[in-house]
Amino acid sequence: MSKLEALTGNAAVANAMRQINPDVVAAYPITPQTSTVQTFSEFVADGLVDTEFVTVESEHSAMSACVGASAAGARVMTATSANGLALMWEIVYIAASNRCPIVMSLVNRALSAPINIHCDHSDVMGMRDSGWIILMSENGQEAYDSMVQAVRIGEHPDVLLPVAVCQDGFITSHALERVELLEDEEVQDFIGTYAPQWSLLDLDNPKTYGPLDFYDYYYEHKRQQVEAMENAHGVIAEIADEFGKKFGRSYGYLEEYRMDDADVVVVAANSTAGTARTAVDDLRDEGLKVGLLKLRVFRPFPAKELAEALSSAEAIAVLDRSISFGSMDNSGPLFTELAAALALQGVNVPIADYVYGLGGRDIAPGEIERVYRETLEMAETGESRGVTYLGVRE
């Protein structure tokens, strides 16, 4: 039985953390993630969780303590945003490489400089090669549901990788929304107990973690991370399926919206998918055949699924909330990766990139309608266009 509540995205995530009841949380406050750890610390103070809450002096130490606790066989979580993630950077890679199934709530915010506390995806895009599984969320409900699933995904013996669950800073992290919370027991039953195969606290069988690994083994260990990421692909689907069957909310790698007969498709992630839905409805009312493809799983990148979903489109536009400076056309990372995926899968469809919303710049349905109209024109000409910086003063 679910409980309906009005919660911010951060409160929804904090409640997921309460219900997961991790053994250790190590976290440091940073806007816009702060209210998650604040709310969670209230749960700790009120004795609603068994968690050892480590109030570290920096995000670097947050991730460092998480790695130590995870190696010690604990179920471990953290939360951060932007510069906090950047300060963790070194240990973000170590967490994945040491195969620590840490779950992180990442509330997406623009990276400095200039300093800016509002939403874009420059933080998460920077960690895309770090070896973390990365899930995107349109709203608080999805962030909540994915936090619960993330525990299972990361801890799966064929995976053993950390998982970041993203949502948009302020736009959903601070927006009060209708969220269906599962019962505490339902969450506990779903995630089960964590029984790691190896633990630093197995005193009778001492293990060495994080040894020096040279040219004779390092490469193989990296190859094993690839295998884990490949395994994650299937595990994510299995666990989403189980979650959907149990609780009635279904998740996949992607979510298609009015795509059946769509001539043009916009690809978006996180909260902008919600805005795009409105634009799709408005344009459909005008008789335009437009659809939306929402990306839920960014890592591992679902190249085949994307290509399959987009194979019958006549033109595609990507919405990128960050710039990969110096990349092909100075476009966004989602675009370059999707364009490559389509090319390799033999899907030859005109494609354009729209960078938008940097530093929290608002995006309105009207702007997304413009994207659709230009993409419809592109379908006519049949020629791909480069990047457009949507909503910027040139």
Next chain:
Amino acid sequence: MATRLAPKELMKQPERLAPGHRLCAGCGASIVVRQMLAAIDEPVVISNATGCLEVATTIYPYTSWRVPWIHNAFENSASTISGVEAAYRSLVRQGKMEEKDVKFIGFGGDGGTYDIGLQALSGAVERGHQMLYVCYDNGAYMNTGIQRSSATPFGAHTTTSPAGKKIPGKQQFRKDLTRIMAAHDIPYVGQAAPSKWRDLMEKTRKAVNCGGPAFMNVLSSCNRGWRHATDETLEITQLGVDTCYWPLYEVEDGEWRLTYKPREKLPIEEWLKRQGRFRHLFKPQNRHLIDEKQEEIDRKWEELLERCGEA
């Protein structure tokens, strides 16, 4: 009953750091680690900062550690062991693990402790984790090839504070980390040296049984950086102690106590002249640096005597 700190008894203790590691002949670090771990009868879990001790003991697929051990990165030995300790407390409190009086120890060199790891160390002890952090202080970034750290002694030649024609080695006096850690008002802080092994082992015992965070700063010779023969390690270490460059003392619940007072306080030259890194100080134009160094050592020694009620 704790094992008596007598060589006869201690030699029966199983080695926790196995032989076959690749630390240099005469390295102080392995002596420090073996003495300290032999002083602890309880199970230990260790974190190790990046550095000589780490790279030379765990070249995959080999390990010299017969106890649970983790290396995370350079600057986070303290935060890593704080996470391990938090996990232990959580699992024990929830009944997921049996309580076994585990001692959590973080090791780091002076680069990983005085410099890049100072924040993580300060944070970890402030949070009150039951852990002992040990700095094995050899006075430079020895693992990367003898670069100066904030622990490098005044006047020392290192590869980033070379004794040149204009600048005669390191220009700054060293950071007093032991005192910084004492200022955290944690239950136990100790400064020790492996040449006084019983003192080091007694301090280790106090540190791991103090009921809260503890810090120990241990002088650890690196003959590659200090420039002395490999069989002179403990002799030169003891000269550091007897010249009062490295006084042996402890701060237990705020009480400062000198644990060793040299019968005769030797002039600092006695320590300097045995090490190649100070050779340039003996040139006539640099003699004043030795005087400056002596003055600083005297000043700090007097201050310490006063704090310890020995003045």
